[in-house]
Amino acid sequence: MKRIIFLIVLVLITCAAWYVHKEYNRKNKNLAEVEADTKISAAALLGAFENDSGSANKQYLGKILAVDGTIKNIEKEDTDATVILGDEGNMSSIRCSMDTAYVWKLATYKEGASITITGACTGFNKDDLLGSDVILNRCVIN
Amino acid sequence: MFRKNILIVAPLLFTIIVQAQDKYFTKNAKIDFFSSAPLEDIEGKNKTASAVLDIKTGSLHFSVLMQGFEFDKALMQEHFNENYLESDKFPKAEFKGSIINNVDINYQKAGTYNAKVKGTMTLHGVTKDLETTATIKVNDDNLKAESIFNLLLSDYNIKRPAVVKDKISNTIKVTIDAKLDPLKN
Numbered sequence A: 001m002k003r004i005i006f007l008i009v010l011v012l013i014t015c016a017a018w019y020v021h022k023e024y025n026r027k028n029k030n031l032a033e034v035e036a037d038t039k040i041s042a043a044a045l046l047g048a049f050e051n052d053s054g055s056a057n058k059q060y061l062g063k064i065l066a067v068d069g070t071i072k073n074i075e076k077e078d079t080d081a082t083v084i085l086g087d088e089g090n091m092s093s094i095r096c097s098m099d100t101a102y103v104w105k106l107a108t109y110k111e112g113a114s115i116t117i118t119g120a121c122t123g124f125n126k127d128d129l130l131g132s133d134v135i136l137n138r139c140v141i142n
Numbered sequence B: 001m002f003r004k005n006i007l008i009v010a011p012l013l014f015t016i017i018v019q020a021q022d023k024y025f026t027k028n029a030k031i032d033f034f035s036s037a038p039l040e041d042i043e044g045k046n047k048t049a050s051a052v053l054d055i056k057t058g059s060l061h062f063s064v065l066m067q068g069f070e071f072d073k074a075l076m077q078e079h080f081n082e083n084y085l086e087s088d089k090f091p092k093a094e095f096k097g098s099i100i101n102n103v104d105i106n107y108q109k110a111g112t113y114n115a116k117v118k119g120t121m122t123l124h125g126v127t128k129d130l131e132t133t134a135t136i137k138v139n140d141d142n143l144k145a146e147s148i149f150n151l152l153l154s155d156y157n158i159k160r161p162a163v164v165k166d167k168i169s170n171t172i173k174v175t176i177d178a179k180l181d182p183l184k185n
Helices: A004-023 A042-051 A055-060 A100-108 B002-020 B075-083
Strands: A038-041 A064-077 A080-085 A093-097 A114-125 A135-141 B025-033 B042-054 B059-065 B094-098 B111-123 B126-139 B143-152 B171-182
Touching: A004 A064, A038 A042, A038 A114, A042 A064, A042 A093, A042 A135, A055 A114, A064 A093, A080 A100, A080 A114, A080 B025, A093 A100, A093 A114, A093 B042, A100 A135, A114 B059, A135 B042, B025 B059, B042 B075, B042 B171, B094 B126, B111 B143
Parallel strands: A038 A064, A093 A135
Antiparallel strands: A064 A080, A064 A114, A080 A093, A114 A135, B025 B042, B025 B171, B042 B059, B059 B094, B094 B111, B111 B126, B126 B143, B143 B171
């Protein structure tokens, strides 16, 4: 009987150690392999933050969003790239900081093209001088 | 009549253009923080910070979204946002200040200049005075600003859980790397 209890405890400890190790070393998800929490247009997302950033933060902050929009600009520097979605006449935008592993996919896209980008929403940077932005991180192209 | 109007409007336009070129900006500034810990070093990287520098007055403004810091390990990133920085309550950190020796920097001449920066840093809902040094590299068509300074977690009311208090340093090293382009409105 003691032997069985000992074996059960040993198995439990091994499972717990395996779980802790796995959880401790867990990497951020590759967003190309996950389902977005919400699908939304660039205009609707920007409008939600501009109207009530507190409420939009509660709804979207940290969530994985698939955003449809028109490419206003693509900024590239070294291995980094940011896709800016929005209307040409509006200073505010959705800024999508690309996962560097997916920057190559931008080669076929130009300004004015429609695109769907999936990224993790990191919030809203309100700025009257530069234009306010909703920022998405680790972005991939769907 | 048309020529007369041109004479009135031209100086105004020139003033607007000159004013706009007084400001340099970026929305892709890199801000890293590093904390040495016995168990494992903690390092977060953010490449989506905004910054504006007015070269006429030396006025400087940085803002960064806390959720934009990325870590090698997802669990570390979750703890950073949920337990330490409480990013849902305090989503943004900001620095507002100026280059106090702005007159020593010749923005018309390419070169590397030392800057003394003074202002206030708001982090985790706490605003504190901050004084540091920076390097401003003047290039032909942009500026490069770099700075390294330390912050104390306790200054910003960022609590380290008692269990890991001895394993996480109270001092974090912040590194700023920003390429600023002229602001054209």
